[in-house]
Amino acid sequence: MATMRDVAARAGVSAKTVSRVFNNDPHVLPETRSHVEQIMKELNYVPNVLATTFRSGRSSAIGVAVPDIVDPFFAAIARAVDTVARDRGVATLLTNLGDDPGRERDILESLLSRRLAGLIVAPVGVDHSWLKRWTDSTPMVFVDRAPAGLSADTFADNDEAGGYLATHHLIGHGHRRIAYVADTLRLSTETNRLAGYRRALTEAGIEPDDELVAAYVNDRESTEAAVTRLLGLPDRPTAIFSSNARSSMLVVHALPANELAVVGFGDFPMADILHPALTVIDQDPDQIGRFAANRVFERVDHPKRRLRRTTILDVTLIERESCKVARH
Amino acid sequence: MATMRDVAARAGVSAKTVSRVFNNDPHVLPETRSHVEQIMKELNYVPNVLATTFRSGRSSAIGVAVPDIVDPFFAAIARAVDTVARDRGVATLLTNLGDDPGRERDILESLLSRRLAGLIVAPVGVDHSWLKRWTDSTPMVFVDRAPAGLSADTFADNDEAGGYLATHHLIGHGHRRIAYVADTLRLSTETNRLAGYRRALTEAGIEPDDELVAAYVNDRESTEAAVTRLLGLPDRPTAIFSSNARSSMLVVHALPANELAVVGFGDFPMADILHPALTVIDQDPDQIGRFAANRVFERVDHPKRRLRRTTILDVTLIERESCKVARH
């Protein structure tokens, strides 16, 4: 591993000159430059990014932290960020937070202590006030969910509107007994979707019924149990609003085909090939990722510029077939 | 951002003592230790990982580079690596390579120049000889595909056996005209699967027919075109072997339901919910990720230990319904 000094010694110049050549400083004689470049090639010189970052305090990488890389929604956000960052010659470092809120701080702090140029987080924790210490040294952007106990740039979907849209659409198809299926109800995204669901019902003169809300649907057993319970209800539902993609996949799997109408929150690969093809609320993770990445760079380039902190993105309904299943 | 010196000054000790406390060096008086710990808490001291890594040369992070994070196969590998690394208190930095072989080197070199403890790569490039320069400073493990022009630890699936298994299974269901659908034919994984396909045919006394091989199936149009061509053949196929998950999703989408029997290489979410549910060759990405991560740490802990370089993992056939579609 050749260092700058090695190159300098071999080229008969000072380390500083090598540095200048590498950073395209114009104040170098063309002949000196080409000579040094020659030696750099010979020695296969690669600058130690660590030393550069350490010295300058400015890193050329941004971090992305998401609850679960395997979730196509978060994967798509990450890829979009990577695309934007790469255009700028910036590397993207992705990390999995997992679903344990208690670990979030350790993981994020380990990322931050690498002195990244910026950080994009889809949080799982319940408190982010401890991040204040980092906010003036590292631009931070939250996606999917806003932070708790901290004011920061946020790009989130209009979950309430999405919940409303889905439910309203099912009501439009004549349904009045509509079940709500969720994973955890701890996160604000879920509670907002639930609120939208309730608003649509109330607006249509339907009394929300807590018996129709099934939470903690996150694996095959819990889904089977929830579906069985719902179908066994005396006044059983004719439709289901599944509030996240993972639950949607599970519900579609557990439900006898064409038994109930279904609308899911969050599109996923293959949703359009199912029988019946699943009607969904689309979140456009690609857009979220691009916005978040651009915001990070905007904060890097213009630290003082004043910008609206919170951006709520519209969601749209993609109508396919599952919403048209007839009421039994 | 308090530094070690700040803590040292406030605690009335030297920086080295703070360092010792932080690194649990036993040679510190308990009272000194608790006093320093107190101050560290007061000042919210977080060590600068960058400086530590820079100085010591030892990083506490490993890198993972995959062609596409959104592909559930690679995402699962990455998550498995992360799980193993976290148990060891090591952070995982994930990066997207994209499908441009030309960019691979830049991206990997940018990761390596951060002086990671190890690197796990699912390569997309055609030459990796340039990596030799890094191999003695950074343990490297390849997954999914072996490197080209470089000898390194590799955990790959038995692609040839998988291709054979799938084709043999279809032959067992009475098919003799079996099409082979692929994305690129550039990568060794694909050519090995193709070799297995040919071996199964030959072994059954069936002459491989190049007209039945459709390559470059990677988006909706190319898939439509390929399927139309295959179905229009005078002696048209009665079954398809799709050699990767992405092609499988596309083929299943483009094919009229129950028109041809299908077996796909690589399982994916929802494959079991399709109509008919897709029979697949399962690759167990979770196992690959765990193996790769453990190997990295083994190389870190025991640099001199001699280990078998290449590990070929068995694949299995998950029989569902799509292989049973009758011959028309």
Next chain:
DNA sequence: TTGTACGCGTTATCAG
């Protein structure tokens, strides 16, 4: 145009 001195935050060495 080029070079010298110094420091970023931490750890290794060696002395006390």
Next chain:
DNA sequence: CTGATAACGCGTACAA
């Protein structure tokens, strides 16, 4: 057990 000093590789400030 504790501290002073040097060094990791590079960039900044200033001098030549």
